[in-house]
Each structure stands twice: as C-alpha cells, then as structure tokens.
Amino acid sequence: MKQLWRVREFSTLMILVLEVAFFTWYLWPSDGGHPFLNVGNALLILKYSSIYGIAAIGAAIVIITGGIDLSSGAVIGLTSVVTGYFFVQADWSLTASAVMGLMVGLSAGLASSWLIVGMRLPPFIATLGVMGIWRGVGYIITEARFYDLSAKLPRNWTVAGVSIDWVPPLVMVTLAAVFQVLMKRFQWGRAIFAVGGNETAALFSGLRVGLVKTTAYVTAGLLAAISGVVLAVVQGQGKADLANGYELDIIASAVVGGTSLTGGRGSVAGAVLGALIFGVLRNALPQIPGATFYDRVIVGLAVIVIVVMDQVMVRRGEA
Amino acid sequence: MTTAGLAFRDVAKAFGAVQALRGVSFTVAAGDAHACVGENGAGKSTLLKILAGIIRPDRGDLSWAGDRIHFSSPREALERGIGMVYQEMLAFPNLSVTANIFAGREITSPWGRLDERAMRARTQELLTQLHVPVTPDTSMERVSTACAQLVQVARALAFDCRVLVLDEPTTSLTDAEVDHLFSVVGRLRQQGVTVLFVSHRLPEVYRLCDHITVLRDGQFVGTFERATTPSDDIVRAMVGREPPKRVPRAASSPVPQFPSSPALRVRGLARRPAFDDVSFEVASGEIVGMFGLVGSGRTEILETLFGLATPDAGQVAVDGRAVNVRSARDAARAGLALVPENRQRQGLFFNLSLRHNLVLPLAAKQGVGLIRDAAEEAAAGAQVESLSIKTPNMRVTPDALSGGNQQKIVAGKWLATTPRVLLLDEPTKGVDVGAKFEIHNLIRRQADAGMACLMVSSDLPEVLALADRILVMREGHLCGELQGADATEEAVMRLATHDVEADQPPRGRA
Numbered sequence A: 001m002k003q004l005w006r007v008r009e010f011s012t013l014m015i016l017v018l019e020v021a022f023f024t025w026y027l028w029p030s031d032g033g034h035p036f037l038n039v040g041n042a043l044l045i046l047k048y049s050s051i052y053g054i055a056a057i058g059a060a061i062v063i064i065t066g067g068i069d070l071s072s073g074a075v076i077g078l079t080s081v082v083t084g085y086f087f088v089q090a091d092w093s094l095t096a097s098a099v100m101g102l103m104v105g106l107s108a109g110l111a112s113s114w115l116i117v118g119m120r121l122p123p124f125i126a127t128l129g130v131m132g133i134w135r136g137v138g139y140i141i142t143e144a145r146f147y148d149l150s151a152k153l154p155r156n157w158t159v160a161g162v163s164i165d166w167v168p169p170l171v172m173v174t175l176a177a178v179f180q181v182l183m184k185r186f187q188w189g190r191a192i193f194a195v196g197g198n199e200t201a202a203l204f205s206g207l208r209v210g211l212v213k214t215t216a217y218v219t220a221g222l223l224a225a226i227s228g229v230v231l232a233v234v235q236g237q238g239k240a241d242l243a244n245g246y247e248l249d250i251i252a253s254a255v256v257g258g259t260s261l262t263g264g265r266g267s268v269a270g271a272v273l274g275a276l277i278f279g280v281l282r283n284a285l286p287q288i289p290g291a292t293f294y295d296r297v298i299v300g301l302a303v304i305v306i307v308v309m310d311q312v313m314v315r316r317g318e319a
Numbered sequence B: 001m002t003t004a005g006l007a008f009r010d011v012a013k014a015f016g017a018v019q020a021l022r023g024v025s026f027t028v029a030a031g032d033a034h035a036c037v038g039e040n041g042a043g044k045s046t047l048l049k050i051l052a053g054i055i056r057p058d059r060g061d062l063s064w065a066g067d068r069i070h071f072s073s074p075r076e077a078l079e080r081g082i083g084m085v086y087q088e089m090l091a092f093p094n095l096s097v098t099a100n101i102f103a104g105r106e107i108t109s110p111w112g113r114l115d116e117r118a119m120r121a122r123t124q125e126l127l128t129q130l131h132v133p134v135t136p137d138t139s140m141e142r143v144s145t146a147c148a149q150l151v152q153v154a155r156a157l158a159f160d161c162r163v164l165v166l167d168e169p170t171t172s173l174t175d176a177e178v179d180h181l182f183s184v185v186g187r188l189r190q191q192g193v194t195v196l197f198v199s200h201r202l203p204e205v206y207r208l209c210d211h212i213t214v215l216r217d218g219q220f221v222g223t224f225e226r227a228t229t230p231s232d233d234i235v236r237a238m239v240g241r242e243p244p245k246r247v248p249r250a251a252s253s254p255v256p257q258f259p260s261s262p263a264l265r266v267r268g269l270a271r272r273p274a275f276d277d278v279s280f281e282v283a284s285g286e287i288v289g290m291f292g293l294v295g296s297g298r299t300e301i302l303e304t305l306f307g308l309a310t311p312d313a314g315q316v317a318v319d320g321r322a323v324n325v326r327s328a329r330d331a332a333r334a335g336l337a338l339v340p341e342n343r344q345r346q347g348l349f350f351n352l353s354l355r356h357n358l359v360l361p362l363a364a365k366q367g368v369g370l371i372r373d374a375a376e377e378a379a380a381g382a383q384v385e386s387l388s389i390k391t392p393n394m395r396v397t398p399d400a401l402s403g404g405n406q407q408k409i410v411a412g413k414w415l416a417t418t419p420r421v422l423l424l425d426e427p428t429k430g431v432d433v434g435a436k437f438e439i440h441n442l443i444r445r446q447a448d449a450g451m452a453c454l455m456v457s458s459d460l461p462e463v464l465a466l467a468d469r470i471l472v473m474r475e476g477h478l479c480g481e482l483q484g485a486d487a488t489e490e491a492v493m494r495l496a497t498h499d500v501e502a503d504q505p506p507r508g509r510a
Helices: A002-006 A008-026 A039-064 A072-089 A094-118 A123-142 A164-185 A187-197 A199-204 A209-235 A246-256 A268-287 A292-318 B044-051 B074-079 B097-102 B116-130 B145-157 B175-190 B202-208 B231-239 B298-305 B328-333 B343-347 B354-366 B373-386 B403-415 B433-448 B460-466 B489-497
Strands: B006-015 B018-028 B033-037 B059-064 B067-069 B082-085 B163-167 B194-198 B211-216 B219-225 B264-271 B275-282 B287-291 B313-318 B321-323 B336-339 B421-425 B452-456 B469-474 B477-483
Touching (some): A094 A123, A164 A187, A164 A209, A199 A209, A246 A292, B018 B044, B044 B163, B097 B116, B145 B175, B175 B194, B373 B403, B421 B433
Parallel strands (some): B336 B421
Antiparallel strands (some): B006 B018, B264 B313
C-alpha cells in the first residue's frame, strides 16, 4: 500500500474513484435506472473527456519542460475547420482530411518553438500570439459558416468491429500509454524532465535544449490537433469557435494530474486522469437539480481542492 | 611544456564593454596536473566556458594534441573527452542520482529505450569508488551539497574523459572529502588523464598540481613550477601587489567583557534532527566563530535564529530580552541580521539596482510604505562608502560587480539596519584573496563598534584568524569551545571530527 502511494498517479486515480463514488451516492435514484452510473453515460464521459485528455498529454509534456502552451484550444478549433473543409468542401476521404488537420497542430508547434527557441520569447507570450493567429485563421476560412461533417459521416459506423463511440477513448488510452513509456523509459523523456529541472545544467550537460523544447511544442501541437479531429467527428462539425477556452481546462487537467507549473515534475498518465476528473464533473453537475448556475464556481473550487488533496496525499506517501 | 597537450593561443573575449580575456596563451602538457589561479574577475571562468564550448572566443584558438579544436556546443566538448566539474551545483533536483550522472548521454538499447539496469550498476560502481554515501536511486534534491559535488565528479568519470576540468571543486567539501577527491584525481592522472584545476585555495593547488598558471585582469601573468615557486610569489602574481597581512586578532583591541546580559543568548535551542540542545552566548563586540563539518548543523542554527525555520525548543534573548522570532521580519526587528551562505540565491536581487538591493531590509524593518528617493540614495550611498564597494554607480545591477563586492552588498544591506547581532554564514566563500581581507576587516570593524558577530565558516584559517572564541559543532551538537588564543587547527579538527571518525567518509545528509 505504502508503495502504491509513491506512484505519482495513484493519488490522482484515488481522487477520480472518490469523485465517481460521491456522484454515484448523491445521484442514487429513488426508482429505476441510475442516471449517472450506467454504461451509456460512462461512454459519454469517456468520449468527451478524450478531447481534453489527448491535448492534456501534450500540455503536460510542455509544462514539464518548464513552458506553457496556451494555443491548444485554438489548434483544436482550427483543426476541426481544416478537417471539415477538406472532408466536406473538397470532398476528400476522412483520413486524408484528418492528416491535413494534423498539419494545423504541426504548424502551431513549429511556430511556437521557433518563437521560444529562436526568438527567445517567453512561452506564455509566444503561445498566446499563436493562439490568437490560429483561432483567427479559422474565422477567415469559414467566414462565420461551419462545415457539416455529420451528413457525410456514415451512420452506425464501426472501425475494425468497434463502434465509433469507443474510438476516441481508445485513442486517448493508447496515446497516454505510449507517451507514458516515452517519458519514463526513453532518452527523449529524460531530456524533457532534465530541461525542466535545470535548464542551465541541461545545456552544460550537452543536451540539445532547443531541440528538446521544439519536440515538446510540436508534440503538444500534434496532440491538440488529434483532439481537434476527434471533436470534429464527435460533434459532426468544423467550426471556428469550437473549443473556445479549452486551453485552460487542458492545462488544469495536467496540473490536477500532478504536473508542476514550475517544470521538471509531472506525468502524462496523470494528465489523462485529470481530464477524466473534469469530465465526470462536467457530466454529473448538470444532473444535480439547481446546480446549473453554480457549475463554473464548482469546477473552479474543484481545481483548488483537488490540487490541495493531491499534495496532502503525496506528502503522506513520502512520510 | 614541450608535449603538445591542451594549448590556448591568444584567446580573447569581451562581454559588452568588459574585456574578460585579453589574449591569453598557455599550454597544459598532456598528463599534467595544471592549476589555473587568479582573483575573481581574472577571466578563469570565461576561459573554462570557452573550453567547455559554452561560449565562443572573439579571437584566438584552442588545440588538443596538436589538433585545433573548435567547440560550438558543450556536447562537442564532451564528445572530445573534456569532462567538467562545475563550481555551482549544476544538478537536476527532480531526477535521481543515476539520471543526473547520465543526463544527455544515457545508456540505451538499439531502440532508444533507457537501460536503467546498466546505468544503475555503473552508478553504483562509481559511487562506491568515490565513497559517496547515496544510492543510485536517491533523488538529487535529497543529496547534500558535498555529495552533490562528488556526484558531478562521478558524472565526469562515467565517460571516457581525457581532460578533467575542476572548477573550485572543494568549496563545500570537508578535509576528508578533499583528500578523497584528490586521491581519485591522482589515480586518474596515473591513467593518463590531464587535469586542469581552478581554485582559490593555494594549499590545495600546491598539493595537487605540478604547474600553476596565473591570470590577472584577463591577462596571462605566468606559468610557474610548483617545485621552485613559493606560494607568496603566486599571491603576488595574482593580486599584482604584496600579499595582504593577516587580520589583526583581537589582541590589538581590548578583549570584550561580558556585560550583565550578552547581546545574544541562546538556551537549549533545538531543531531536530538538524541540531539539538545548543546553548551559547555572544557578547557585544565579540566575534564568535562556529566551526563544524558540512552537515554538523551550523547553517541550520543560523537559519533558525533568523526565523527561517521554527525551532522545536529553546529560548533566544537579544540584549537580555527574550525574543520570539517567527520570521525574518521578526528577526530584523529584534536586531538580528543574517548574511547568508549563497549570495547568488539567497542574498541578491539581480533584477534590482544596487541602491534597491541595499535598502531593502531597512525598508522592510521600518515598514516604509512610500519610497523616498533621497533617503534611499543617502542610506545606500553611506553603505557603498563605508564598505568601499567598487561600483561605477548605484543604478547597476549586482551582476556588474565582482564576487567580493557582491558579498559586501549582502553585508551592507543588513548593516544598514544597524543590527545588534550579525550572523554570517561562510562570509568569504568564493571571494578572492583581496576581498577576503577586506571582508575580514569589515567584520572586525563592526565588532569593535560593539556589534556581536556569530560567524559560521568551513575555512579553518579564517576562523582562527578572526574569532575571539570558537564553538565547535559535531552532528548537531555543540561539542566544544575554544578561546581564540588556545585554538589550533589540530585542536579544532579533533573536536569537530572526534578523531576516530576523522577518516570516515562524509555522512549523507547535510
């Protein structure tokens, strides 16, 4: 048990379990089926959480290098537009359209890292600028219209025998597993942690700090673009104002998952768990009568309470 | 000097208007142990940074074994077998000891997967060889300063290293640890490794090195043979004048008398596990030296007295009045001042001008809400003058000054509050010979003016030269007290190490 507490992600997982237990109890029906605890609802939570969760993997990586990426929401929005444009307007296949969508993330990551590594801008400013431009391009392309993907998408669609509803969560879990291994077991991940722990030491140790940062921002951009493709398919539309303000929820997911904003510490698996914690909140709160107007306040409080709880639990594990 | 080893030819580098190196040429023979000495600002660190590939020279070149070398990044320098051990703690606090040693050069499988087992085994081997009492999995932030330095040496040794560059490696090591490090370096030399050793400590230079190159003001002064050069000649070459005499001991001024209540009285102070049951007094006008090995609890005592940590037990009185210090602000109001050990991290604001640095504690103590330029200017000016801080003006930031002058600012900002008790933690760490002498004089002057001074130092000659009384700490306990006059290096070291433990490896935790 003691050793479990040493695993960084375990306390985040415990918070998620506590949260699910709480809503199961609180929303227990007086009659009939449970409105919260059922397979359909679980799938709904997983599907929508994966949009945040996939991007949160990238956010955690960038934050571990000691940086920040504010452009993820804008990248998700523009990706949905670009994917929609090629799929609906240009009548390409979905795969080819999605690849074009990924270019949105790649370009955002390259632009951010060029500004940060090449022009030595602070990451906050660089990615704030990229956020504005990438969001704006979406409006220029769509001119306040939107692309309706749903009409062209097949009904009762299955991929390799799996219902399309299961694809986003599976993508999220697969990416989380891959990046967890890359971060913990490969040289690239070690370099990410080293740069965030002490950049000067990293430079003096012969690490290619600029390259490490570039890969982090490009990875974050690509992961946000994957979120964008998922959103376009799930929502069935490509629209310039989609995912507005998501960047802060994505960063919050990473932080709730144990990633330190000062850099050098964190986990991508934790970030995905963090996204699930918020996903459950966003799903369960509207089901509580009278809570509608308190939504944002409760989510805000939750960020603070969860981070404090997490710290207490981690300290207990260390003691 | 005939073997083609590591040669610097006419190396020059300027930073803005400051000419750090003005065309330095000298040769380190292959397999030699060569020292590079000079005061702060002489250009040693610039030279090392060029060698390490961190900065590029404006002019001149380097060669190794006859081949011209031109490093454009630290990576290339490492690949050419130049291993650096830096003075500052260049570590990754968030990673394990193993990860620190292999950072950037991890052992991996063909697919790039980290081979943790191989790295951990190699780390264990190195740690055993260097007698570092940590495990490969220990998190670096839990490793003491002294052990962290040895981990850096391990890092240099982990790879095929043909030139080992040591930049002030002994600053925070105890004598036993220094012996240990030197024996490792000796063994490496037998294996043909060339050693370039940068240090302020001439006795160590003489122990380790065959040749000594002196730099002054960015210029090459000369390379001397150890065997034929007395150390006074080296000091003269470093400072460009006669070596300063030792600080006059208190014999010149009257021995301080204990008035009815001492300026500082500490009774049964404890902060476990760092230290326990510590009681002592410091009289007005007295300099008390506190000596102990790294990890004996000295710094922790000063931090606790100054309100940076909460004690488990004990009473502190200033001028006979019991004080309850819960924060640095309380401490300043009670008449205490602390000159911390790490001036870069704990003492200076590099984003603020000299003037603002100098008046900060005063303003905090007085609780001034509104800044009055004229008053600040006057207060800061008074300190610059009385401490003879060498600065072009008071608008520059501290990084424009040499280490010795930076240290005077850290002292000056607290002296401006006219404290009753001055706590000093390693006041001359990393400053050059001339500045050291000035800082000693400064402390002596404060004491003569009636201030009570408590000085923690690892520099035993410094403690012996300056202190009226010496308190010796061992493993968190006060284990002895010596009057300045009876104290000898042997007597102090015997108390501090308890003889039997004298040649034991250092304890893990500082």
